[in-house]
Amino acid sequence: MSVGFVDGSLPGLLQSQAANRGGRVAMREKEFGIWQSITWTGYARRVRHFAMGLRELGLQSGDRIAIVGDNRPEWVIGELSAQSLGALPLGLYQDAVATELEYLLAASRARIVVAEDQEQVDKVLEIREALPRLEHIVYYDPRGLGRYEAPGLLAFPDVERQGAERDEAMPDEYDAALEAVRGDDPALLCTTSGTTSKPKLAVLSHSNLLSMAAQLQDVDPMAAGDEFVSFLPLAWIGEQMMTISRHVLVGFPVNFPEEPGTVRQDLREIGPRVMFSPPRIWENLVSEVQVMVEDTTPLKRRVQAWAMKVGGEAADDAFEGRAPDGWRRLRRGIAEMVAMRPIKNQLGLRHLRDAYTGGAALGPDVFRFFHALGVNLKQIYGQTEVAGISVLHRDGDIRYQTVGEPLPGMEVRVAGDGEILTRGPAVFQGYFENPEATGETLVDGWLHSGDAGYFDDEGHLVVVDRLKDVMSLADGTTFSPQFIENLLKFSPYVSEAVVFGGEHPYVAGIIAIDFENAGQWAERRQLAYTTFTDLSQKPEVYDLVRAHVVSVNGDVPEAARVRRFLLLHKELHADDAELTRTRKVRRRFVAERFESLIEALYGEDDSVAVEMEITYQDGRTASVKHDLRIERLDGRDGPGGPGAPGGLAAPGGAG
Template identity: 50%
Template sequence: MERDTLPRLLLAQARRLGRHTVALREKRYGIWQEVTWGQYAAHVRAVCLGLVRLGLERGDTVAVISGNRPAWLYGELAAQSAGAIPLGIYVDSLPDQVKYVLHHSQARVVLVEDQEQADKVLGVRGAVPRLERIIVDDMRGLEEYRETMLLSLEAVAGWGRELDAREDGLYEQLLGQAAPTDVALLAYTSGTTGASKAAMISHRNLLAMAAGVTQVDPLHETDQVVSFLPFAWVGEQLISVAIALHVAATVNFPEEPETLREDLREIGPHVMIAPPRFWEAICSEYQVKIADAGLLKQAAARAALAIGERVAARERGRASAGLAGRALYGLAYLLAFRSMLDKLGFSRIRYAYTGGAPLGPEIFRFFRAIGLNLKQVYGQTETSGICVVHPDGEVRAETVGKPTPGTRIRISDGGEVLVAGDSVFRGYYENPDATAKALDDGWLRTGDAGFLDEQGHLVVIDRLQDVLRLADGSRFSAALIENKLKFSPYIREAVVIGEDRVYVVALVQIDMGTVGNWAEANRLPFTTFKDLSRKQEVSALIAEAVARVNQDLPPAARIRGFALFDKELDADDDELTRTQKVRRSTILVKYRDMIEDLYAHGERERGTAKPIGAPR
């Protein structure tokens, strides 16, 4: 059988590896439950035929609202096996967002994790007339419901096994009707620049990207993958579905988001991808722990880190660290870095990726210094995830790497990054106008400003619309400044403003954990986030961080004023996307008065050399 669609690839791996090699591991009630490749394929087969018995047809859409667990994969691959199109919805989506996606995608069936998600769907069903069935993985709490739309996943799989017994070969017949160019997934964009659009990703798109990434960073069937990012994000689809199927790696599901750190140590993954916030949080924790340590421990940690940074810098320049340098680094690794990586669950990682948004270069260099092979990756929903990655030996903080095999990159006359290749999506579902704007003769217009350097590495400057221009014509990257600010352990989020203004200002969200600990250590009483952010002492603390950032910026891009948010930015308030990206357009409108106050204050203080700022 061909291996050119995801379900056919699953069946081929199951026939090859059978019931003795583990495909999936899920931690439940503190115990790891294992699913072999044979069991994996059998679950998908049963659910597929159960959906067919319910009337699911080729071209129908099936939504999934669930955390990371095997049931998501069973539902997704079952829908694909039947010729239907799966799509993911984030578990923390509000009812209006669920309603929008279900209505826009014309979903006939939705698979949900539990009672919470079932209630959410039941609450909006009147606005989604095509919805016929709600299939539930965990039925606890739903026993007394009398809703005819509700079915258990176990019951659907049972009906599928009955149909399989009656119509032998039906499943293989369904698989044979699929083509590599069929839509395998509707992946909704993050919506940072407007309403979310549904990218149509084909089997060929995902498998081409899986092949390209693993040519750069080879994985094996003995490798462990950790799945904790939402499957509604295309990056998780690439790693935990397409690549895991391509190389037959084992996918591990932590018990809860809160137990991720502990579970990572038990999993010992060989590859993982995480957004910048994950890496920023770990770096901040390290900085705080060192700051709270004794003088001797502080000195030892800083000396070890300095050695790691020097060795990493020489490697970036493709120079040898020398015998003495390697010996010193080996000592630093034994005394400091090895135990740190082990405590984080990173001791076996060969490839760690950061993606979804830019990561500050200082944080990137920190992880490289302690021995983690952290790489920048670049891609979009429309490129089926990763399309640019650092090859080993060519990892540089200022670039995102080189195109993966099969991917072509060029820069338009206007400085926009254009991408072509087998991984580029088929277009937007039910949106021909947006498709026409995004695709030009096979080339995807990414909307990102960038350039290719002399070594063929892609340097991404910022979103085209976010490369800002001051009133005097000076240009600057808001993302670059924001990432420098977020290197401070006291800053969780930052939004830089300056388009058509006389100078740059910033809105800053403090990190409640680290700033709270700092306040307690300095005997500064506070009650709430709002109270803490309004303390003059906290404003002075952030002013120091801003001043440090300004030292590395050209004069025109230096921050002349800042204000502190008095609440944490929240996706439920439309300030962040579900992938935790800042919605700049929302911030500019919602906090207009705060911004105008900064510029008004700046006009009164014109001539001051140091940053200005006060909590708002």
């Protein structure tokens, strides 16, 4: 597969795959516990008919449609159908609240929304009066919608049926529309993560998306027989690049889980060879293993500890280019048999050949954990604006602190101020109807990422943090908050961590516990609690988290050690604008929302009061005050150590 500019369109490649693969499986969806298959021929036919159904509804080239819901064949069919007509699809996160949908639908001026089910339809109907350009809502899960009556509300199969009738009456219309679509035409509106402001709409062409897929294929080839499970939001560029771009380029089957809660079982059944997930998924898997091990027998805990030690030694050998001797290989084989393989099988990772992480920084402890387990996890770096990936680890050349080397065809350099710049065929066309933001981001063909980084002596890119987030302490010490936060999140009892320094004399942080794991820990110790707030403020939980913070302090330079922290009274949540939909911390919003807590961390008090509003079952509300304890640590706390290798640099990922 050659790299660089790739001509043609995504739906055009689908038609080619259908012509070549015909009755082979293109997609599977699990329904009522049974995998239902869709062939390439059936897939292409449904795209053709739904496209003609959209044309029957008046959709024209250049129009926009939005798609919201869980991962289903209908999402992909809807997207490729719109692209067949030269229209622009926009993916929306299924957990977005109505106000978020309103902003994005208004910004894109979408004429049609393809919504999965009653929940999504209700959200769109709630905001419909504010969207005069919205004409139709097409749903593909009819449960609960039988009695709904609203102008333009249609069932997905009905639109397909209308399209089939139109196609029969005018058999050349679809082919003519598809023929008119060119590789450099806009193919997708994709939301940026919105860590510092409201999300922007990046315009990606067919060639942007396919060039990135071809570049990745050049480095890590996939075969048409490889299985892939699509379970992350299709509104995210990382899922788009696998489930659609690379899928139609290579021709491998895509599998859709029955429900979000069945993903683990579905992964075990399918046994995917490739998996791409943001750090939160890998972090959750680590926490799950840690909790499982803690819940087992003392003998199994000892076996697991020994196996992970052996696995860690093997991973270090691989990272440092050392050939293990026969004794080390034997020990690794035993560890694989007695511990590693059962864990990977339980997680659905046993058959993985290539595993990728991107979307945000992944802590080195998590990275090393999976390599100790024998999972070939590789870091990627990129953004929505480069169709997903521009830099990637190569097999046999993986390092904890880096994100690898640029993909073939992509140029990456670091500007004088430390900002990472990218140029190549996958770089986007600009932001939708936002020339000012486009001009600030695209300069002379170079994409300005807003990330700080540098190249090491071996040509690997090291991503430090967002350029705006790199902080300097009062004594001039520079540190990356993200790096410390990732070390803190390695604990199964920590869900999120946000650290601060800036002009302050020391580093301090706010930590949100993992309610489920911390709750199980408390129950095992017969520690009674009622709410998240109650559990987070238990002295025993503070002691648990303190021990972890002390351990983390031993892995960073003394000037950047966490001197004070408090346990937050609530979870950080995207609905409260504290996280993005891809679970990146929105540092500015967190700093504004919890300003009084941050000030208290640098004050003299031992606690800080917060006021919470609670709602009773009868609808009454009341304000309740809580005192949050501030934990103080001596700057020398921690077992000591050489500090973070290469400075406080944190590997980054696709935005």
